Amino acid sequence: MTLSALLFAAGMAAAATPVTHYRTADVDGVSIFYREAGPADAPVVLLLHGFPTSSHMFRNLIPALADRYHVIAPDYPGFGESAAPDHKQFAYTFAHYADLMDGLVAKLGVQQYALYLMDYGAPVGYRLAIKHPERVTALVIQNGNAYEEGLKKFWDPIKAYWADGSDAHREALSFLVKPETTKFQYTDGVSDVTRIDPDNWGHDQPLLDRPGNKDIQLDLFLDYGTNVPLYPTFQEFFRERQPPALIVWGKNDTIFPADGAYPYKRDLPKVEFHLLDTGHFALEDKADEMVPLIHDFLDRNLAPKGGP
Template identity: 75%
Template sequence: MTKRLILSLMLATAPVTAVVTAPASAMAAPSQIAAATSTAPTTVHYRTATVDGVKMANREAGPADGPVVLLLHGFPTSSHMFRNLIPLLADRYHVIAPDYPGFGQSNAPDHKQFVYSFGHYADMVDELMGQIGAQRYAMYVMDYGAPVGYRLAIKHPERVSGLIVQNGNAYDEGLGAFWDPIKAYWKSGSAKDREAQAWLVTQKATIFQYTDGVSDLSRISPDNWVHDQALLDRPGNKDIQLDLFYDYRTNVPLYPQFQQFFRERKPPTLIVWGKNDKIFPEPGAHPYLRDLPEAELHLLDTGHFALEDKLDEMGPLIRDFLDRKVAPR
């Protein structure tokens, strides 16, 4: 074998290290690097705290010293409903979204051994916020989150820096025909009327809550009802929910106190309401203006879970409101 052939074979089989140099025009400018950094994905922490002997889960994001925004979810979901909103706020705001016991990733003790009530939930959220060290906060209240949040507000009115209200009721006008069978249960407390509400924890009802009143169903992820229904179907959860349906009656006598809080404290308020919602319909949105005449009201062409359909509209409204009214620069 000739020396030339041996040399050729050695070159062909040797490891090759390639160095690629990009042209100067392809290198990222400092401003581009800064922009990329500013749009980096938000880190959300999934934490738990022991409150009244129960593991209570919460999503938390944003600067620890930022203005606090407390996100209070509705039925039958959890902090999961805020998964897309949190990144839109967490660059500046300290966002906290708890799961109530019996919902999401929080514990769900047996309903015979644990009091499932809105008053208890408000006290537990209060204790959780104390553990976190949040002494002042704006609240996003939706559905069940409204009585939880408003109970918290009348307990500590000085702590509320603002309100974002999304299909969360505080007025008699907001309890329409949908509530008639539930009101019958409130009146009788009978086993028959209790069982008549069990349809509300079925998959059909869960899908209805996400899709009714929505014009373009392709905007709604089916993951929502798959996620929620899996939690509703846990053993014992139906009784938890039926207890809460019955306890909702205790919120109604507190409406005058909620309204007094609005009038006396006048918290900056943004109302973003799915006007096609049959559970908490549009007539429940307008009375807020009686007690909060400077509230900003936006009626959206969607249903109950408006964030799933209209985040592109709601996100900028919420962020602008917080920046102007809660934590102006």
């Protein structure tokens, strides 16, 4: 092959690889960082991350979906590259997060979206869904809870904090922002830890260690309790709207075990259900299984642009 042919082939390969853009938007006076990729006129997939990470958790999924979908992955305030205002001047609540994500998609001109929901992304996304049920085109659910059956022993000290909001119970949750816990969330329940990139906790932990961030996280642990009374409303949304739904859930997750995955079948009888032999951050070691499932699900339930 000639040099010009090699250069042409390399250029074609590069052109076929979706480009991810790293952007910020001012939403109600707050700087929100988001990753964006894919055709501007394609169906939107909104990726909502969990604790203690950010849109960084979707760094590998974004280009895999952006061949045919307009992918948007924001960071919540206090996470990733978004602003982190002092917790005494800013409401770190899931209701506020949902409002800010709603403001972001409005600013971007998005009218409808499929939701990828993981961990904290579940209550943020479901709050969006009950505000605008007509906008939700599909659900991809990965270790994201909407049923009390999913709140097992791990949640006991957090429930104690919900009960009284005391300083003692608040401080008892400090272990949740420590390095060993951050690493645990990536490695627990994983059979082959050589598949887990240590850059994950190397990325997340310095952000957790920023001055004031511990209080942000402790505020959110307390406010997570406000999601539980909304579970029946989330479930009503499932029953009434019957959005196409895919569950790709790490069944060995200590935080959101598979106990929380099964109840979705009660309200979404057509849900496509896959339990994977991994833990909390399933995309980190099971992307080779998950990405084909997710792409196929979206291809069958949305109307993609481009591609074959």
